[in-house]
Amino acid sequence: MSGPRNLVVAQSGGPSPVINSTLRGLVEAARSFPEIGHVYGARHGIEGVLKEEFIDLTAQSPEEIALLRYTPAAGSIGTCRYKLKPQQTEDFARCLEVFRAHNVGYFVYIGVNDSMDTANKIAQLAQQQGIELIGIGGPKTIDNDVGDSQFKLIDHTPGYGSTAKYWMHAVQNANEENAGSCPADPVLVMQAMGRKIGFIPAAARLADPGREMPLQIYLAESPCSLEQLADNVNDQLSRSGRCIVVISEGFNVGSIGERKDSFGHTQFSSSESTVCQTVVNYLNRVGLKAKGSARGNVPGTDQRHSMAYASTVDLDEAYHAGENCAVLAARGESGFMSTILRNPGPIYEVTYGKVPLAEVANSERKFPKEWITPSGFDVTDDFIRYARPLIGNEMVSLPMIDGRQRLARLAPIYVAQKLPKYVPQADRAKS
Amino acid sequence: MSGPRNLVVAQSGGPSPVINSTLRGLVEAARSFPEIGHVYGARHGIEGVLKEEFIDLTAQSPEEIALLRYTPAAGSIGTCRYKLKPQQTEDFARCLEVFRAHNVGYFVYIGVNDSMDTANKIAQLAQQQGIELIGIGGPKTIDNDVGDSQFKLIDHTPGYGSTAKYWMHAVQNANEENAGSCPADPVLVMQAMGRKIGFIPAAARLADPGREMPLQIYLAESPCSLEQLADNVNDQLSRSGRCIVVISEGFNVGSIGERKDSFGHTQFSSSESTVCQTVVNYLNRVGLKAKGSARGNVPGTDQRHSMAYASTVDLDEAYHAGENCAVLAARGESGFMSTILRNPGPIYEVTYGKVPLAEVANSERKFPKEWITPSGFDVTDDFIRYARPLIGNEMVSLPMIDGRQRLARLAPIYVAQKLPKYVPQADRAKS
Numbered sequence: 115m116s117g118p119r120n121l122v123v124a125q126s127g128g129p130s131p132v133i134n135s136t137l138r139g140l141v142e143a144a145r146s147f148p149e150i151g152h153v154y155g156a157r158h159g160i161e162g163v164l165k166e167e168f169i170d171l172t173a174q175s176p177e178e179i180a181l182l183r184y185t186p187a188a189g190s191i192g193t194c195r196y197k198l199k200p201q202q203t204e205d206f207a208r209c210l211e212v213f214r215a216h217n218v219g220y221f222v223y224i225g226v227n228d229s230m231d232t233a234n235k236i237a238q239l240a241q242q243q244g245i246e247l248i249g250i251g252g253p254k255t256i257d258n259d260v261g262d263s264q265f266k267l268i269d270h271t272p273g274y275g276s277t278a279k280y281w282m283h284a285v286q287n288a289n290e291e292n293a294g295s296c297p298a299d300p301v302l303v304m305q306a307m308g309r310k311i312g313f314i315p316a317a318a319r320l321a322d323p324g325r326e327m328p329l330q331i332y333l334a335e336s337p338c339s340l341e342q343l344a345d346n347v348n349d350q351l352s353r354s355g356r357c358i359v360v361i362s363e364g365f366n367v368g369s370i371g372e373r374k375d376s377f378g379h380t381q382f383s384s385s386e387s388t389v390c391q392t393v394v395n396y397l398n399r400v401g402l403k404a405k406g407s408a409r410g411n412v413p414g415t416d417q418r419h420s421m422a423y424a425s426t427v428d429l430d431e432a433y434h435a436g437e438n439c440a441v442l443a444a445r446g447e448s449g450f451m452s453t454i455l456r457n458p459g460p461i462y463e464v465t466y467g468k469v470p471l472a473e474v475a476n477s478e479r480k481f482p483k484e485w486i487t488p489s490g491f492d493v494t495d496d497f498i499r500y501a502r503p504l505i506g507n508e509m510v511s512l513p514m515i516d517g518r519q520r521l522a523r524l525a526p527i528y529v530a531q532k533l534p535k536y537v538p539q540a541d542r543a544k545s
Numbered sequence: 546m547s548g549p550r551n552l553v554v555a556q557s558g559g560p561s562p563v564i565n566s567t568l569r570g571l572v573e574a575a576r577s578f579p580e581i582g583h584v585y586g587a588r589h590g591i592e593g594v595l596k597e598e599f600i601d602l603t604a605q606s607p608e609e610i611a612l613l614r615y616t617p618a619a620g621s622i623g624t625c626r627y628k629l630k631p632q633q634t635e636d637f638a639r640c641l642e643v644f645r646a647h648n649v650g651y652f653v654y655i656g657v658n659d660s661m662d663t664a665n666k667i668a669q670l671a672q673q674q675g676i677e678l679i680g681i682g683g684p685k686t687i688d689n690d691v692g693d694s695q696f697k698l699i700d701h702t703p704g705y706g707s708t709a710k711y712w713m714h715a716v717q718n719a720n721e722e723n724a725g726s727c728p729a730d731p732v733l734v735m736q737a738m739g740r741k742i743g744f745i746p747a748a749a750r751l752a753d754p755g756r757e758m759p760l761q762i763y764l765a766e767s768p769c770s771l772e773q774l775a776d777n778v779n780d781q782l783s784r785s786g787r788c789i790v791v792i793s794e795g796f797n798v799g800s801i802g803e804r805k806d807s808f809g810h811t812q813f814s815s816s817e818s819t820v821c822q823t824v825v826n827y828l829n830r831v832g833l834k835a836k837g838s839a840r841g842n843v844p845g846t847d848q849r850h851s852m853a854y855a856s857t858v859d860l861d862e863a864y865h866a867g868e869n870c871a872v873l874a875a876r877g878e879s880g881f882m883s884t885i886l887r888n889p890g891p892i893y894e895v896t897y898g899k900v901p902l903a904e905v906a907n908s909e910r911k912f913p914k915e916w917i918t919p920s921g922f923d924v925t926d927d928f929i930r931y932a933r934p935l936i937g938n939e940m941v942s943l944p945m946i947d948g949r950q951r952l953a954r955l956a957p958i959y960v961a962q963k964l965p966k967y968v969p970q971a972d973r974a975k976s
Contacts, residue, residue, distance in 0.1 A: 129722050158725075187722035195729045286950050287850040291560050291618035298626045299815075302846065321949065384838040386826055387818070395817055398804065407804060409814035414842030415733065419718040422853040422940060502948060509853060509943050517936050518752065519717055 118151035119219025119246075121443060122168065126159040126194055126225035126232075129187035130256050130273030131424035132432035134522065136224055137190065138182040139436025140252070141171045147444040150220065154529055159194030160223070160232060164205060164538045166212050168529035181522035183429060184512055186419035190524050193225075198232045202539040206239050213240075213247060215532040220443040224252035224436075226260050226271075227475050230451055234471035237448045251451035251471050252439045254432075256418050258313040261453075262477045267469045269456040272435055273418070275428030275504035278317035280417045281306060282505055285321035285329065285358060288411070292328075292356050300356040301347060301397060301408035305390035307417055309380065310334040310364035312481035313501075314417070316493040318360040320505060323498050328354035330491040334364035335481050338490060343393065344401030346491055351404045359393065367392040388412050421519060427506035431464065438466040462503035549582035550650025550677075552874060553599065557590040557625055557656030557663075560618035561687045561704030562855035563863035565953065567655055568621065569613040570867025571683070572602045578875040581651060585960055590625030591654070591663060595636060595969045597643050599960035612953035614860060615943055617850035621955050624656075629663045633970040637670050644671075644678060646963045651874040655683035655867075657691050657702075658906050661882055665902035668879045682882035682902050683870045685863075687849050689744040692884075693908045698900045700887040703866050704849070706859030706935035709748035711848045712737060713936055716752035716760065716789065719842070723759075723787050731787045732778060732828060732839035736821035738848055740811065741765040741795035743912035744932075745848070747924045749791040751936060754929050759785035761922040765795035766912050769921060774824065775832030777922055782835045790824065798823040814845050852950060858937035862895065869897040893934035 123140055125133060137155070144150045152172040156162030169191055171179070182190060198205050213221065223233035230251040237249025253260055258274035261267035284304065292302050308314035312333030322329055328350045332343065343359075350357040363382040367389050374380060382388070390410040397408035413420075431454055438452040450468035457463045485497040513520040554571055556564060568586070575581045583603040587593030600622055602610070613621060629636055644652065654664035661682040668680025684691055689705035692698035715735065723733050739745035743764030753760055759781045763774065774790075781788040794813040802817020813819070821841040828839035844851075862885055869883040881899035888894045916928040944951040 129725060185721060186718050187725050190725065192725040282949065283851075283853065284847060286952070287617050287852055288846060290616060290952065291846055291850045294560060294618050294621065294623040381838065381840070384825065384829060384840045387822065391818065391822065394815065398815060407812065407815040409812070409845065410843070411814075411845030411847055412841070412843040413845075413847060414840065415719060415722055416715060416842055416844060416847075419722045420714070421718055422714065505948050507945060507948055509945060511942075512940050514939060517933060517938055518713065521717070521721065 118149055120151040120217050121153045121220035121222060122156055122163060122213065122218050123153060123222040123224065124156035124159045124163060125191060126223065126229040127255065128418060129193055130254060130418050131186040131276040131421055132272050132428050133187070133224065133254050134182035134185045134190055135429050135432035136252055136254060136272055136436035138179055139433035140222060140439050141179050143437035143440035144172070147440060149444045150440065151217065154216065155191035158192040159196060160198055161194045161196045161538060163209050163212055164536055166531045166533055166536070168216070169524060170527040170529055173527045174524055178522045178524055181520060184421060184519065185522040186421045190522060196538065196540060197228055198235070200235070205539045206236065208536055209236055210240060210243065210245055210247070212533060214245070216529065219246055220248045220250065222250045222252055222439045222443060224254050226255045227477070230471045231475035234449055234475055248443050248446055248448040249471070250439050250442050250447070251474065253435060253451060253453060256314065257308045257311050259311045259479045261474060261479050263480050263482060267474055267477055268453045269464065270454065270504055272428060272432035274313060275425040275506070276423065277307070277314055277417050278320060278501055279425040279505035280420055280423040281314065281317040281360070282320040283423050284413065285318045285360065288358060289321065289327050292358055298406040299409055300351055300404055300406045301359065301402065303359045303361060303390050303393050303408055303410040305363050305388055305410070305412045306360055307363055309382065312362060315360050315362045316481065316485070316497055317501055319493050319498060320501060328357045330357060330359050331493060332359065332361040332365050332491055333481060333486060334362045334366065335483065336486050336490045337366050340367060340393065340396045340401070344397060347397065347401070348403045361389055361393060363389055365389050422510065422512055424510050425504060425506045426508050426510050427504055429510065434466050442468055549580060551582040551648050552584045552651035552653060553587055553594060553644065553649050554584060554653040554655065555587035555590045555594060556622060556685070557654065557660040558686065559849060560624055561685060561849050562617040562707040562852055563703050563859050564618070564655065564685050565613035565616045565621055566860050566863035567683055567685060567703055567867035569610055570864035571653060571870050572610050574868035574871035575603070578871060580875045581871065582648065585647065586622035589623040590627060591629055592625045592627045592969060593623070594640050594643055595967055597962045597964055597967070599647070600955060601958040601960055604958045605955055609953045609955055612944070612951060615852060615950065616953040617852045617855070621953060627969065627971060628659055629666070631666070636970045637667065639967055640667055641671060641674065641676055641678070643964060645676070647960065650677055651679045651681065653681045653683055653870045653874060655685045657686045661902045662906035665880055665906055679874050679877055679879040680902070681870050681873050681878070682905065684866060684882060684884060687745065688739050688742050690742045690910045692905060692910050694911050694913060698905055698908055699884045700895065701885065701935055703859060703863035705744060706856040706937070707854065708738070708745055708848050709751060709932055710856040710936035711851055711854040712745065712748040712791070713751040714854050715844065716749045716791065719789060720752065720758050723789055729837040730840055731782055731835055731837045732790065732833065734790045734792060734821050734824050734839055734841040736792055736794050736819055736841070736843045738794055740813065743793060746791050746793045747912065747916070747928055748932055750924050750929060751932060759788045761788060761790050762924060763790065763792040763796050763922055764912060764917060765793045765797065766914065767917050767921045768797050771798060771824065771827045771832070775828060778828065778832070779834045792820055792824060794820055796820050819843050853941065853943055855941050856935060856937045857939050857941050858935055860941065865897050873899055
């Protein structure tokens with residue numbers, strides 16, 4: 115071996131309030147390992163690797179790295195939706211070339227299943243070519259859809275707890291207005307992220323584990339017609355005089371002009387209409403058997419970057435998952451993802467472990483069907499028991515300066531480029 | 546005089562994160578005045594007076610009254626949109642009858658211009674009939690459109706500072722995602738409340754007083770075509786690679802199927818589409834000269850009940866404005882609104898005073914034209930100097946229990962009804 119090797123970290127996909135905590139955990143833990151040289155952040159995920167755009171995270175002020183805890187989203191080094199498809203062999207070769215040029219011995223990719231697949235393929239390719247490169251995955255997604263449905267590969271993903279807590283607060287606070295406003299506004303419809311996977315809208319139930327609110331939760335996994343939904347709402351109105359509807363952005367309400375992102379995933383926030391608007395319009399036009407009207411909230415990206423509502427449990431776990439990436443890297447555990455496993459027993463506690471990237475990449479977590487109540491528009495106490503510990507017990511305390519949040523501001527310490535300019539394959543195809 | 550007289554407080558219109566602080570200030574201050582007996586909260590505003598539905602606030606536990614600080618919206622006693630029109634003479638007579646039956650000598654109406662008008666009319670009617678009734682107004686609206694455009698009747702309304710702070714955070718956090726996400730999502734459109742009045746969207750500028758973000762702010766007062774808006778966004782994209790658009794819900798983008806509430810005001814949140822969606826669709830269909838797509842956030846009512854982002858300055862001022870209502874009542878200052886006036890000088894400080902209800906009711910505050918920049922899509926440093934102190938310097942610290950916000954829960958201590966049942970005039974007309 116030839117002394118310390120550098121570590122490249124990249125992020126992919128949608129951000130979260132805690133993604134930077136994972137980054138911070140990695141950078142701070144890496145300082146303890148003599149095997150690891152500098153930690154380089156690839157700008158905008160794998161694109162930053164391909165384009166040889168690295169920011170030196172080890173050279174940053176420790177104060178700014180610490181402030182990553184209070185900095186949402188991925189503004190620090192950026193994320194991407196660039197996908198390395200198997201046939202993009204030039205891209206894979208380029209990654210290895212760039213890593214060689216910068217003495218990179220460790221690559222950590224923080225993201226979802228696609229990213230785990232990329233991290234795994236790069237690690238395998240390196241091994242085939244006799245290149246020493248440790249490939250590690252870091253989990254991250256507010257959707258909580260990484261891993262298996264038995265929660266054995268990972269109990270929950272960093273990011274989910276914070277978005278779940280966001281919904282707990284959003285519904286708790288909205289209920290105050292819904293209860294207090296006059297009969298003119300009896301129905302509030304709120305649209306939750308999570309694509310077709312119900313973990314995020316389900317978290318609305320955390321606002322009311324005792325089931326006292328007139329709250330209905332519609333997951334994409336439990337479809338019904340607009341007529342049926344309106345009937346449910348009208349039933350609620352006749353009982354409670356008001357109703358709060360939390361509905362998944364992926365709930366099927368007929369065509370709403372969905373748009374696709376570069377992964378081929380539906381990008382609901384760019385669609386021609388929203389599920390929320392479709393439901394509000396249906397209720398206001400024909401569905402509502404009461405005075406007053408339905409109104410809608412579509413918080414959109416706010417639910418994944420609203421820092422004051424982040425879960426302290428989630429922030430801490432994301433940090434430790436990042437630390438664990440550094441540990442796995444230093445130990446040479448190539449081909450593994452840093453994971454969070456829940457220990458058995460009545461007290462919530464977790465273990466930070468490792469699971470094979472290949473298993474994660476080929477798994478698909480769905481919202482357990484048995485956690486949907488027979489009514490179809492609520493979730494069970496088993497879900498509450500699963501999700502409740504993830505939102506923690508305290509509010510995060512945000513540092514403020516001059517009336518604004520004090521966010522981490524990384525210095526533009528870029529790593530000098532050593533290779534000729536390269537255009538990523540998918541970008542060539544596009545232009 | 547016949548000993549202490551009771552005080553009835555009612556709330557009208559849309560809620561805010563601090564409306565309950567005004568209520569708390571009133572209830573806590575009233576304890577000090579022997580002239581004031583019990584404070585009764587009318588359920589759902591003036592409708593609660595007409596229907597003789599009062600909750601005894603003086604009989605509540607002091608702890609719950611104190612927790613009103615951390616309880617958003619108007620869930621405690623409720624608000625309404627019932628308007629007392631001059632021709633509803635039976636309704637006015639009924640108010641006085643109910644007050645007489647419950648030994649009510651003071652009536653405090655917390656709301657906007659319509660409510661100030663109602664409070665004033667009831668006070669005048671009582672005077673004409675030789676009834677001792679002190680009518681007082683309490684200011685409240687996130688829109689900041691109560692009073693005059695010279696800020697002499699009131700500097701700002703309780704509620705505005707908190708919604709302004711909400712937007713400061715929303716834009717600051719959204720900017721982290723917008724900066725960090727890949728070129729696939731270069732444009733984020735965020736829709737702000739405030740109807741046709743620009744104080745709320747203008748507050749987005751507080752996220753970036755140094756004007757470093759690619760932020761464009763569209764007020765209804767500064768209209769332009771969708772083509773012009775798209776040109777502005779494209780210019781920003783060519784300079785910055787990304788753009789954040791904050792747009793007023795009342796910005797004219799052509800018909801969006803507006804609905805009216807019972808005051809005859811447009812209720813944008815119930816419209817057939819949203820300004821945000823119209824802009825997103827225009828950009829995605831024809832307007833965007835860049836790769837990737839525009840997406841939209843419509844936080845809706847969240848901006849007026851998101852408790853963690855409430856301004857501590859606003860919370861404190863709302864409390865003192867409520868205390869001042871009790872002071873004005875005890876002094877017999879009928880026909881006045883409790884107001885907040887900014888003292889001259891470089892340090893932000895305010896005085897709690899009184900202004901005639903008739904003047905407030907007949908005034909209409911607009912967003913000062915001179916605070917809109919020549920570009921048409923930004924606000925000036927004078928606006929920043931006006932609004933900056935209102936958001937304060939700290940985060941509010943929310944009490945939590947079992948993972949949820951500890952909200953005030955008033956006991957159902959209703960005042961016994963003494964009169965025959967009454968159907969409010971406007972309700973009769975409807976049915």
